[in-house]
Amino acid sequence: MANLTSLSEILLSRRQKLAELIDFPVVLWSGSTTSRNFPANLFPFRANSHFLYFAGIPQENAVIRLEGSNLQLFMDDPHPSSTLWHGETPSREEIAAKIGADDARPMSELKDFLADAATIAVQDAPTWTQQSQLLDRWILPRQLPQGIDLDLAKAIVSLRIIHDESALMELRKSSAVSIEAHKAGMSATKKAAVEAEIRAAMEAVIMGHNMTTAYASIVTIHGEILHNIHYHHSLQPGDLLLADVGAETESGWAADITRTWPVSGTFSSTQRDIYDIVLAAHDTCIENIAPGMEYRDIHLIAAMVIAEGLVDLGILRGKPEDLVKMDLHALFFPHGIGHLLGLDVHDMEDLGDLAGYEEGRTRSDRFGLGSLRLNRSLQPGMLVTIEPGFYQVPTILNNPKTRNQYQYLVNWERLEQFADVRGIRIEDDVLVTEEGCEVLTATLPTQAEEIESLVS
Amino acid sequence: MANLTSLSEILLSRRQKLAELIDFPVVLWSGSTTSRNFPANLFPFRANSHFLYFAGIPQENAVIRLEGSNLQLFMDDPHPSSTLWHGETPSREEIAAKIGADDARPMSELKDFLADAATIAVQDAPTWTQQSQLLDRWILPRQLPQGIDLDLAKAIVSLRIIHDESALMELRKSSAVSIEAHKAGMSATKKAAVEAEIRAAMEAVIMGHNMTTAYASIVTIHGEILHNIHYHHSLQPGDLLLADVGAETESGWAADITRTWPVSGTFSSTQRDIYDIVLAAHDTCIENIAPGMEYRDIHLIAAMVIAEGLVDLGILRGKPEDLVKMDLHALFFPHGIGHLLGLDVHDMEDLGDLAGYEEGRTRSDRFGLGSLRLNRSLQPGMLVTIEPGFYQVPTILNNPKTRNQYQYLVNWERLEQFADVRGIRIEDDVLVTEEGCEVLTATLPTQAEEIESLVS
Numbered sequence: 001m002a003n004l005t006s007l008s009e010i011l012l013s014r015r016q017k018l019a020e021l022i023d024f025p026v027v028l029w030s031g032s033t034t035s036r037n038f039p040a041n042l043f044p045f046r047a048n049s050h051f052l053y054f055a056g057i058p059q060e061n062a063v064i065r066l067e068g069s070n071l072q073l074f075m076d077d078p079h080p081s082s083t084l085w086h087g088e089t090p091s092r093e094e095i096a097a098k099i100g101a102d103d104a105r106p107m108s109e110l111k112d113f114l115a116d117a118a119t120i121a122v123q124d125a126p127t128w129t130q131q132s133q134l135l136d137r138w139i140l141p142r143q144l145p146q147g148i149d150l151d152l153a154k155a156i157v158s159l160r161i162i163h164d165e166s167a168l169m170e171l172r173k174s175s176a177v178s179i180e181a182h183k184a185g186m187s188a189t190k191k192a193a194v195e196a197e198i199r200a201a202m203e204a205v206i207m208g209h210n211m212t213t214a215y216a217s218i219v220t221i222h223g224e225i226l227h228n229i230h231y232h233h234s235l236q237p238g239d240l241l242l243a244d245v246g247a248e249t250e251s252g253w254a255a256d257i258t259r260t261w262p263v264s265g266t267f268s269s270t271q272r273d274i275y276d277i278v279l280a281a282h283d284t285c286i287e288n289i290a291p292g293m294e295y296r297d298i299h300l301i302a303a304m305v306i307a308e309g310l311v312d313l314g315i316l317r318g319k320p321e322d323l324v325k326m327d328l329h330a331l332f333f334p335h336g337i338g339h340l341l342g343l344d345v346h347d348m349e350d351l352g353d354l355a356g357y358e359e360g361r362t363r364s365d366r367f368g369l370g371s372l373r374l375n376r377s378l379q380p381g382m383l384v385t386i387e388p389g390f391y392q393v394p395t396i397l398n399n400p401k402t403r404n405q406y407q408y409l410v411n412w413e414r415l416e417q418f419a420d421v422r423g424i425r426i427e428d429d430v431l432v433t434e435e436g437c438e439v440l441t442a443t444l445p446t447q448a449e450e451i452e453s454l455v456s
Numbered sequence: 457m458a459n460l461t462s463l464s465e466i467l468l469s470r471r472q473k474l475a476e477l478i479d480f481p482v483v484l485w486s487g488s489t490t491s492r493n494f495p496a497n498l499f500p501f502r503a504n505s506h507f508l509y510f511a512g513i514p515q516e517n518a519v520i521r522l523e524g525s526n527l528q529l530f531m532d533d534p535h536p537s538s539t540l541w542h543g544e545t546p547s548r549e550e551i552a553a554k555i556g557a558d559d560a561r562p563m564s565e566l567k568d569f570l571a572d573a574a575t576i577a578v579q580d581a582p583t584w585t586q587q588s589q590l591l592d593r594w595i596l597p598r599q600l601p602q603g604i605d606l607d608l609a610k611a612i613v614s615l616r617i618i619h620d621e622s623a624l625m626e627l628r629k630s631s632a633v634s635i636e637a638h639k640a641g642m643s644a645t646k647k648a649a650v651e652a653e654i655r656a657a658m659e660a661v662i663m664g665h666n667m668t669t670a671y672a673s674i675v676t677i678h679g680e681i682l683h684n685i686h687y688h689h690s691l692q693p694g695d696l697l698l699a700d701v702g703a704e705t706e707s708g709w710a711a712d713i714t715r716t717w718p719v720s721g722t723f724s725s726t727q728r729d730i731y732d733i734v735l736a737a738h739d740t741c742i743e744n745i746a747p748g749m750e751y752r753d754i755h756l757i758a759a760m761v762i763a764e765g766l767v768d769l770g771i772l773r774g775k776p777e778d779l780v781k782m783d784l785h786a787l788f789f790p791h792g793i794g795h796l797l798g799l800d801v802h803d804m805e806d807l808g809d810l811a812g813y814e815e816g817r818t819r820s821d822r823f824g825l826g827s828l829r830l831n832r833s834l835q836p837g838m839l840v841t842i843e844p845g846f847y848q849v850p851t852i853l854n855n856p857k858t859r860n861q862y863q864y865l866v867n868w869e870r871l872e873q874f875a876d877v878r879g880i881r882i883e884d885d886v887l888v889t890e891e892g893c894e895v896l897t898a899t900l901p902t903q904a905e906e907i908e909s910l911v912s
Contacts, residue, residue, distance in 0.1 A: 034490050035579040036502045037708075037799070038806035039598055041671055043499045046492045083851040084790060087681035123491040125581030142495055200664035208656035210688050215497055225543035232666050252493075334540060343493070350494035395539040 007056045008100025010166040014054055014159065015069050021155035024116050024148055025067040028054060029131055031122040032061050044212065048122040049343035049350070052252040053160055056099055064101070065113055073101040074110045110134065118152035120145060123350070144352050157348055157355045161340065162381035168431070170253035171342070171383060172440060174211065175429055177247040178255040179444040181205040185219070185243050186261055186454040189235070195219050196231035198241060206247040214254035214345045218244035223260060223423020224391040226335060237264040240271055242423050246345060254345045256385050257441050258427035265455040267448055274390050274421045275448050277309030281388035282426045282446065285337060289430055289437040295374045295384065299337035302388040303329040303368060314414045328409055330368035331396055338385035339373035341429055346373060347383075378432045383440070387427030392418075463512045464556025466622040470510055470615065471525050477611035480572050480604055481523040484510060485587055487578040488517050500668065504578040505799035505806070506612055508708040512555055520557070521569055529557040530566045566590065574608035576601060579806070600808050613804055613811045617796065618837035624887070626709035627798070627839060628896060630667065631885055633703040634711040635900040637661040641675070641699050642717055642910040645691070651675050652687035654697060662703040670710035670801045674700035679716060679879020680847040682791060693720040696727055698879050702801060710801045712841050713897050714883035721911040723904055730846050730877045731904050733765030737844035738882045738902065741793060745886055745893040751830045751840065755793035758844040759785040759824060770870045784865055786824035787852055794841035795829035797885055802829060803839075834888045839896070843883030848874075 018026070030047040047058040054071075055064045062075040073096045078089050096104035111134055121128045121141040131139040145153045163171065181202040188201035199219035206213055216229045223242030235241070244258040260275070262268070267275055281302040288301055307320040307329045316323055323329060340347035340355055348355035353363065358376045363369075374384060392415075396402060403412065429440045445451055474482070486507040489498040503514040511520050511529075518531040529552045534545050552560035567590055577584045577597040587595040601609045619627065637658040644657035655675035662669055672685045679698030691697070700714040716731070718724070723731055737758040744757055763776040763785045772779055779785060796803035796811055804811035809819065814832045819825075830840060848871075852858060859868065884897045901907055 034499065035597065036499075037505050037579065038802060038804075039579070040805065041801065043490065043492075044672070049493050080851075084849060085681075085683040087678065087684060088850075123493065123495070141491065194666065196666040197664040200660040200662075203663060204656040204660035206656075207659060208653040210650065210652040216500070222543065225541075227541040228543060345497065346494060348494075349496065393540060394544075395536075 005166060006100075007098060010164070011054060011056050011071065011099055012069060013164070015066050015071060017159055018054075018066065018155055019068045021158065022118070022151060024118055024152075025065060025113075026152055027063060027065045027110075027114060027117040027119045029119070029122050029127050030055065030059055030062045031124045031127045034124055047252065048120075049252060049348070050120050050156055051122075052343055053156070056251060057095070058251065059095060061107070062095075063107065063110055065117065070103075071099065071101045072103040072105065072113065073099065074105050074107050074113075076107050116148075118148040120149065120153055120156070121350070141350065144354070153351050153354055157351065160342055160348060161355060162379060163342060163383055163431070164381075167253065167342065170249045170251060171255070171429075174214070174247045174249050174253050174255035175257075175440040177206055177209045177211055178245065178257045179441060181245055181247065182243060182257055182259050182444055183454060185245070186259075186451070187456050189241065189261065189263055189455050190265065192235055194232060194234050195221060195241070198243065199231050199245075202243060202245045206245075209247070211247040211249055214246045214248035214256065218242065218258075221263070221422070223389075223425060224393050225423075226391070226393075235263045238268065238420055239263040240267075240420075240422065240424060242425055244425065244427065252343045254341060254343065255429055255441065256341055256345050256427060257429065257444060258387055258425045259444065259446075259451065260424045260426065261451050261455050263455075265452055267452065268420055270418045271421050271424075272448055273313055274418060275424055277306055277313070278388050278390050278424050278426050279446055279448070280309060281305040282386055282428070285386045285388065286428070286430055286437060286439060289378060289384075289386070289432060291378055291380050291432060291434065293378045295337075295376055295378055296369070296372060298386070299369070299372055300324065302337045303333065306333050306388065306390065314411055315418070317409055317411060323409065324368070326409070327366060327368035328406065331402065331406070331410070332390050332392070333388060334367070334371065334391070334393065334396060335389065336372035336374070338387045338427070341383045341385055349373075380432050380434045382432045384430055384432070385427055386430050387425055389423065389425035390421065391423045392421065461622060462556075463554060466620070467510060467512050467527065467555055468525060469620070471522050471527060473615055474510075474522065474611055475524045477614065478574070478607060480574055480607075481521060481569075482608055483519060483521045483566075483570060483573040483575045485575070485578050485583050486511065486515055486518045487580045487583045490580055503708065504576075505708060505804070506576050507578075508799055509612070509616055512707060513551070514706065514708065515551060517563070518551075519563065519566055521573065526559075527555065527557045528569065529555065529560045530563050530569075531560075532563050572604075574604040576605065576609055576612070576807070597806065600810070609807050609810055613807065616798055616804060617811060618835060619798060619839055619887070620837075623709065623798065626705045626707060627711070627885070630670070630703045630705050630709050630711035631713075631896040633662055633665045633667055634701065634713045635897060637701055637703065638699060638713055638715050638900055639910060641701070642715075642907070643912050645697065645717065645719055645911050646721065648691055650688060650690050651677060651697070654699065655687050655701075658699060658701050662701075665703070667703040667705055670702045670704035670712065674698065674714075677719070677878070679845075679881060680849050681879075682847070682849075691719045694724065694876055695719040696723075696877065696880060698881055700881065700883065708799045710797060710799065711885055711897065712797055712801050712883060713885065713900060714843055714881045715900065715902075715907065716880045716882065717907050717911050719911075721908055723908065724876055726874045727877050727880075728904055729769055730874060731880055733762055733769070734844050734846050734880050734882050735902055735904070736765060737761040738842060738884070741842045741844065742884070742886055742893060742895060745834060745840075745842070745888060747834055747836050747888060747890065749834045751793075751832055751834055752825070752828060754842070755825070755828055756780065758793045759789065762789050762844065762846065770867055771874070773865055773867060779865065780824070782865070783822060783824035784862065787858065787862070787866070788846050788848070789844060790823070790827065790847070790849065790852060791845070792828035792830070794843045794883070797839045797841055805829070836888050836890045838888045840886055840888070841883055842886050843881055845879065845881035846877065847879045848877065
């Protein structure tokens with residue numbers, strides 16, 4: 001994060017922008033590690049994203065306090081005996097120097113600097129318990145912030161939603177590695193017998209770059225199970241493999257890419273027909289991304305292109321615009337067109353819809369819109385995913401009520417001819433620019449022929 | 457786990473053995489997932505090991521109640537809307553049938569079945585909070601159990617410490633995959649530029665078998681940092697790479713293997729000298745493992761072989777037996793010779809030293825013995841690691857007090873000639889048998905020449 005500008009300068013600039021929005025001190029905790037099956041066996045540490053934004057480094061059990069442009073660091077130096085097990089680790093003073101802290105103190109002094117301070121809950125229980133105790137109010141990760149904490153959350157959203165140059169440098173790194181991972185997955189397909197082997201080839205690229213996955217990878221021949229994180233299915237030549245895999249840099253910046261490819265290396269004609277509809281939706285959405293555009297309208301563009309395509313294929317009957325109004329597209333595309341991307345793969349989703357939904361807007365109760373995670377007017381510097389899909393979800397399509405309600409609008413017999421298309425998704429990471437947009441993940445092909453040529 | 461005998465028969469047999477030891481009901485929670493950076497972004501679920509031992513499957517948010525040979529399952533069926541995101545998951549009744557439960561009920565009924573029941577704390581805070589609330593006493597993961605919970609813990613230790621045939625089947629699977637991972641790491645070394653690439657090659661094998669790592673992998677040229685879980689160092693031809701990597705099967709059974717190999721493919725003569733001492737310690741320990749043998753004595757055998765070797769090399773001066781009594785070996789081998797292995801890589805370490813230390817025994821305050829995790833008389837069915845090592849830990853060896861105290865017993869000038877040996881460890885998983893022992897990980901070579909031939 002510190003190539004063009006030093007880390008301390010980047011962080012100072014972020015603090016100064018925050019200080020223009022609020023007039024109270026801010027205290028952010030990094031969080032602590034979580035035990036897996038016994039206390040010493042830990043899940044990998046992930047620092048809280050708001051802490052990372054203002055501290056830049058994933059330091060465990062640390063707290064920063066921001067007031068105006070002033071930065072204080074609170075952390076304890078490691079116990080001398082820990083050097084036997086963990087080696088020499090940077091001291092508080094060294095970390096303070098690295099991040100440009102004006103002051104550095106042991107954790108025991110934090111309690112003296114909390115008056116009138118706002119904070120945001122971290123995810124791990126020991127830390128949010130500590131937050132609650134020290135601030136003498138409930139700071140809970142699954143409850144929306146209130147009072148000055150809400151004011152702080154809104155201010156941070158307005159900063160983090162527009163990526164600065166140093167954030168973009170990191171985001172480009174995670175994109176590049178994720179692209180390489182997807183290519184490795186395609187290359188590993190013909191030799192692989194089970195999904196797990198393709199997942200391994202993809203995650204090995206990420207791990208080899210000393211990055212981690214930004215979320216639980218989806219690598220499956222059952223793409224119709226939207227959050228399928230099992231990898232045990234064996235691969236058959238007629239299957240499509242859906243891989244939704246993204247890397248995260250050491251300082252926490254995420255990528256999020258999905259590609260769908262044929263296990264045999266060649267799409268069947270039915271798979272190709274549907275693939276091209278999803279790709280058309282993907283391309284049309286991206287063509288329309290520009291400052292001032294409503295993201296909800298981008299979603300509806302995808303819905304329209306999918307409806308048109310399915311009408312052309314004889315799967316849906318009627319006028320596409322009418323079908324979209326009736327949410328017929330959502331039978332096959334039941335999720336939103338995408339979400340914000342940044343330090344979190346669903347950026348700032350720890351704050352509920354505070355980042356995703358413009359003030360005054362709330363989730364729709366329409367089946368075709370309720371899952372939309374982002375409903376804002378797009379602005380330069382926003383990074384969003386564009387991820388249309390087509391899925392044959394049994395619980396949706398085999399529901400007798402659905403079958404009855406849409407007996408005429410869906411040509412169910414025609415649909416049966418597309419039984420080898422269980423799930424297709426194509427997802428890229430798109431930066432809104434002054435001119436329109438830039439696809440950060442554009443060097444990973446999306447065209448069917450190019451995808452086929454990469455499967456080996 | 458269910459090849460020779462069905463899962464339900466295995467579990468019944470374990471319940472029956474437990475029922476011979478205690479006369480109160482037992483309630484075990486599996487635990488819940490933990491959020492990473494926002495609520496929906498989760499660390500991989502790991503079920504509590506005691507639950508796994510008696511339930512056999514890693515079911516989230518489930519509870520089992522054991523009373524005599526009776527098994528009850530408490531869990532909620534997934535909400536119907538979850539099938540869109542997660543697909544069809546087995547129902548409570550299906551899981552009950554699979555594990556041989558006599559009765560299956562929703563979680564809301566658990567509170568009616570808790571009278572006089574003992575339990576063991578899980579690691580995740582929401583679940584141990586629930587345990588504490590429902591049982592109306594503190595059930596804390598970092599506090600030793602008390603009362604009937606302690607009686608239960610002791611009974612479970614006596615069962616889990618002696619592995620049954622179905623446990624061994626799983627342990628052999630994780631061993632086999634871990635062996636393959638180490639070979640892949642050796643094969644990937646010459647092409648690799650940084651530690652992370654070797655780690656990736658190793659973990660990809662584990663992931664490709666749809667297993668997970670049993671603990672945070674150590675893959676480093678700085679083996680002298682005992683718990684070094686960073687992977688960013690670049691590899692130089694003169695470096696030794698220490699890899700401590702083990703797989704865990706889907707039902708939770710762990711392996712734990714360490715090998716140390718030269719990045720160039722050839723040990724230097726100084727590296728080879730020390731390697732052969734560590735290997736001699738390893739081999740001598742394993743030769744001595746047999747029922748009735750004290751594990752502490754196995755540790756002291758390693759200490760003696762290392763001391764003898766270092767005297768032969770001119771690094772230590774004196775009689776080996778005297779040097780061991782003075783803990784001189786521990787300057788270079790500061791940890792214990794190993795630990796129990798099973799569902800946890802340090803098996804049952806969630807219970808502190810209850811499993812590792814025979815009743816009435818406690819940790820030594822001797823520098824050379826205090827880190828010993830296991831102090832029991834060995835019995836057939838126990839699985840232990842044997843992992844001698846040699847490390848030049850700067851905080852130990854550069855300590856002026858140490859230098860002064862041992863100015864005559866250590867030939868510090870001679871030691872300087874071994875500067876290219878920062879850390880060596882050789883670790884195998886050894887099952888105590890009636891006849892002596894069986895090395896589960898024996899097909900992975902330990903001899904220096906064989907190791908060299910695998911590095912490519």
